[in-house]
Amino acid sequence: MCKHLQLKGNTYYYRRRVPSDVRKLHKAPNTRKTPEQLFFSLKTSDKAEACRRADSHTRRLDALWKAYRERHETEGNAQLALATLEAASLKPGHAKLQPDDPTIDNFLSYYLPSHEPYEPRPALTPQEQLTVDILYGEKIPRTLSDAKELHFELGKGPKNRVGEQQFDRAWNLLLEITGDITLDNLNREHAREFVRRLVDNGVGPETVKRYLSQVRPVIRTGIQEFELSMTNPFDGLTIPNRDEGPRKPRDTYSMAELDVIQEKCRQTDDQRRWAIAMLSDTGARLAEVIGLKKGDVFLDAAVPYIYIRPNELRGLKTKGSERKVPLVGEALWAAKRAMEIKGNFLFSLLPAQGHQ
Incomplete structure (x- = not known):
């Protein structure tokens, strides 16, 4: 068109x-x-x-x-x-x-x-x-959006769908704090507020670090390419509690809790519940299950299984993550139900989560 x-x-x-x-x-x-x-x-x-x-x-x-x-x-x-x-x-x-x-x-x-x-x-x-x-030759005021646009034009932006989602979350948080201000009005207090918002929302130190790694390079591109005489406010920020190690591990579900979850999955009987049911009896990661193609499901094998491997929708966290996982219990029921819908992917209505 x-x-x-x-x-x-x-x-x-x-x-x-x-x-x-x-x-x-x-x-x-x-x-x-x-x-x-x-x-x-x-x-x-x-x-x-x-x-x-x-x-x-x-x-x-x-x-x-x-x-x-x-x-x-x-x-x-x-x-x-x-x-x-x-x-x-x-x-x-x-x-x-x-x-x-x-x-x-x-x-x-x-x-x-x-x-x-x-x-x-x-x-x-x-x-x-x-x-x-x-x-008459005065310098053109450059905004955060100008820096982002140039950053992407130079090929420095996210390289896949997951990266784009992570970038959008971080960038939207920054604009929520500052608005689309000019780069020379961006300051250290904005950067500290960025970190405070994340910490107040319960985000762990390593995740805060990932958010900063999405924003900091864009600001650096704007400063360098627009020849601005300023330092990057996002450089050298202190992340609270970063040296305290990982957060306390989450508790696992009890068998009684899993039984309730699986029963609800059967009652609701839709794509989201099929995915939850497969997670409950395979132990696979969320993105691994949601990104499955129908060609990765082998129901006619002696022991039905799914083949978790990279595809065009999502990759894997590590090379060792490629594996075959048996389908038993509610995971087998869910796989059979998901194979009945149209499309090449097992969960066509759910967004892929990318590397997990």
């Missing part, structure tokens, strides 16, 4: 209606008219390449319009400022490098508040001031 694409002759064009509330952003510097639609050449006759370019323009415009609609009067939005300049065919620092370019005066005359020659120029809003500052 490729939106906003039109073939004219042998060349593809981008055509899209401009919502009335954002048309000011696309007004040409030398005219008073605001466009009702955007129409320009994608400069290619290859449909696949045209779709790629059109999608890029669509995402850029969506971000521009969203930022404009959600702009705050108390602070400028760097993304909106950059998109505003781009729409006028200007780049950051253009006015500093080419001060005599008439495009600059044309842009300023329509972008800045109008006033009579004998009147003082009205005060600029934070957004207008930021846009003009960037035009």
